[in-house]
Amino acid sequence: MRILLVEDEVSLSNAIKTILERSGYVTDAVYDGLSAVEYAQSADYDLIILDVMLPLADGFEVLRTLRRAKMDTPVMMLTAKSTIADKVTGLNEGADDYMTKPFHPEELLARVGALTRRKGNIVLRKLTFGDLTLDLGSAVLACNNETVQLSKKKFEVLKVLLYNPTMTITTENLINKVWGVDSSATDNNVEVYISFIRKKLKYLGSTVGIRKIHCLGYRLEEFRC
Ligand code: CA
DSSP states (O other), X not given: OEEEEEOSOHHHHHHHHHHHHHTTOEEEEEOSHHHHHHHHHHSOOSEEEEESSOSSSOHHHHHHHHHHTTOOOOEEEEESOOOHHXXXXXXXXXXXXXXXXXXXXXXXXXXXXHHXXXXXXXXXXXXXXXXXXXXXXXXXXXXXXXXXXXXXXXXHHHHHHHHSTTSOEEHHHHIIIIIOTTOOOOHHHHHHHHHHHHHHHHHHXXXXXXXXXXXXXXXXXXXXX
C-alpha cells in the first residue's frame, strides 16, 4: 500500500509520514503542488493525501489536474481550511474525503484505511526493477540467486530510486528523503552512497545500473548485455 503525502509544513509532514509508515503504508512525501502532480503521474499510488494551501500550485489545482488526466486514485484533502465552501470545492473537484487539521492520528488512520480498502488491502513488501528485488522488511537486495544485506542508508537511497524507477530523482530529493530536510548532508554524501550501491549491484551481477544525470540527479537504468 503506497501513499503520496503532499504537505508543505515539514514537521506535520514528518509526523503524518511516521504515523502512516508505522501502520505499514509506504509513504512518499512531497512539499509543493508541482511535485505532487509529477509524483502522482509517475507512480501507482493507492491514496493521495493532499493539503490545500501549497507552494507552486494549490491542492485544488493539483486535484483538478489529476482528475482531468483521468487519474482515479483516491484523494483525501487535508487542510486547516474547514469552511463548508472549501469542503464543497474539494469534493466537487473529485476529492474522496476531506479532513481538517488538527486531527487525531487514529482518525487519520481510520480514514486512510477506508479509502485504501477500495483498492485491496495489500501492503507493499517488495520493490522490483529489472533483475533486482528489494525486500522492504529485511533490506535484503536480491538478484538472480545472489543476495546482499544493505545497511540503513544504502537501503533508503536505493528504495527511493526503486519507487520511481523510470524517473530522475534529484539529489535534493534524495537528501530530503534519506537524510531529512533539516540535515546538513550534501551532494557528496549522496555520491558516496550511490557509489556504495553501484558496488553492490556489480557484486550481484545485476543488469541494473545507476546513471548520474548531470546537474540533476540519478536514475536507474537497465543495461542489456
Ligand atoms: Ca499547507
